[in-house]
Amino acid sequence: MASSNAIPIFFLLALLFGASSAQLSETFYDRTCPRLPNIVRAAVKKAIETDIRAGAKLIRLHFHDCFVNGCDGSVLLEDAPGIVSELNSPGNQGIQGLEIVDAIKAAVESECPNTVSCADILAQASKDSVDVQGGPSWRVLYGRRDSRIANKTGADSGLASPFETLVQLKKKFSDVGLGTTDLVALSGAHTFGRSRCRFFSHRFANFNNTGRPDPSLDANYRGFLQGVCSAGPDTRANFDPTTPDVFDKNYYTNLQAGKGLLQSDQELFSTAGADTIAIVNSFAAREGTFFKEFRQSMINMGNIKPLTGSRGEIRKNCRRVNSAMGGEGHDVM
Template sequence: MGLLFFLALLFGASCAQLTENFYDQTCPRLPNIVRQEVKRAIETDIRAGAKLIRFHFHDCFVQGCDGSVLLEDAPGIDSELNGQGNLGIQGLEIVDAIKAAVESECPGVVSCADVLALAAKQSVDVQGGPSWRVLFGRRDSRTANRTGADELPSPFETLEPLKKKFEAVGLDSTDLVALSGAHTFGRSRCMFFSGRFSNFNGTGQPDPTLDPAYRQELERGCTDGETRVNFDPTTPDTFDKNYYTNLQANRGLLTSDQVLFSTPGADTIEIVNRLGSREGTFFRQFRVSMIKMGNIRPLTGNQGEIRRNCRRVNELGGEAGHDVM
């Protein structure tokens, strides 16, 4: 009873409408279908998992977890993909493949927002990270929010703006540090961190929180701004706690990574040390924070729709998917 009460407090009233068994009757093989497609994608593109979890993150931070990030430009739709925070985001074709496989077996049943939530979980699990029980029942928005996508957390931001953006969606400092741990895999383009190499913030000097040997390694690897570099220089394709040991060694790739550990007096320093102390500690907190993030303002019940094609809204008056509960 105590655990159930804790979970109710943690996830809020909206989560009561999301359930683990939402698709048990209408699409019972959903987890297996998505896992198979995620594994297939990672086999051909090692960055696929990181791409999928980024889509889920960017979806939930803009008007809630509603699949709006996937909508392309159309009459009445100014795509979030055009927003400053989504420039260069990749993997839409991977989402398409997963959705197509789901539609083949369970047509008109599973929302794109739920596909993103489950694909993010499977991506982490397949690459050595923790597993968790995804709650389902999100529905897809018929609108996008380009302005919101312009205000997504930035790789150039210092700690206080990052904390404010997380607080605005109900996430605290622990969630910020735990979810940033997803940068234990994936790549970043050099344009997002090369400003740390010299004349950092107009000082005429490199970023003092960037390890000099690591800086030289990055400079050699960055032939231009489009070059991609591993987030984690130690185990780049494995989901583990090395993100935090990298921060402790001043080897965080982005400004927004390193400020979690290098901002004097910050409450995030202790959290970095705690999550970096044992892999199990990081994994447990990552599970909690991912579930919490996945329940930011979902559309449920009769809100929104079940999109057949994640890139565009259903045609009114046509087959729009059906309710499952």
């Protein structure tokens, strides 16, 4: 009788432990790396001082990491035996910032060796990138571990494309457990940063084989962009033509004026009857509303399928998995 009662108790404890190990926490590094937020913030500020696009690069890496297999640092892995990098995916064309992550990781390792995952560094660096440039702040949850694999196939199918419709965008967000408000709020990260002309020049003429420009693109803005892109398809244009290096609500007022840079941006406001229109209007009307929802959506995204407990590893070098002999890092609970 006693042994039969022990079985369900054992499984109950196992379930409770499993649930607790999967929880991320603000205090995860309080004892092992208490200065982590300060270290990362200082490195992010230094990067932005020399490259105004550094913040946008870091947050894009975090986004593209979380949408493929969850927030596990897999986007940072380069090609290696047994690993086909997600960086080879069309959705990661032109993605930049790995050298910034390297510098942040080096600063963290110098004070807290073999302790902080690359996935957690991306989460913290994204927060700092936003609030250093005028956006909201939030408390980052920690405890993610780094993947030992990459998933290029998942990146090919799961990353949002600048050429997609609202229906397609909603599907990709839904697939990772994010809703419509998350879609509109997180798209607001395009309030800073740049995009190459090859990702939006299809809007200038014969849009969707109509023989005409994209009707949702303001004609004057289209003319301006055509002038920018006359230098070539890899020329970059600001996402936000008004305050390109400040994190603010102008992304949404730009959408109202037909000045969303990417098709996928303008779809949020110009898709007839879409429920996203009211959300865009509310964010455009009050920056505090946008900041509140962006903060929560970043936390929601950061919670997508993290590796926790004994799964994964703590990479020593964010671009490659640790050696089988354990010489480049070790597991830290």
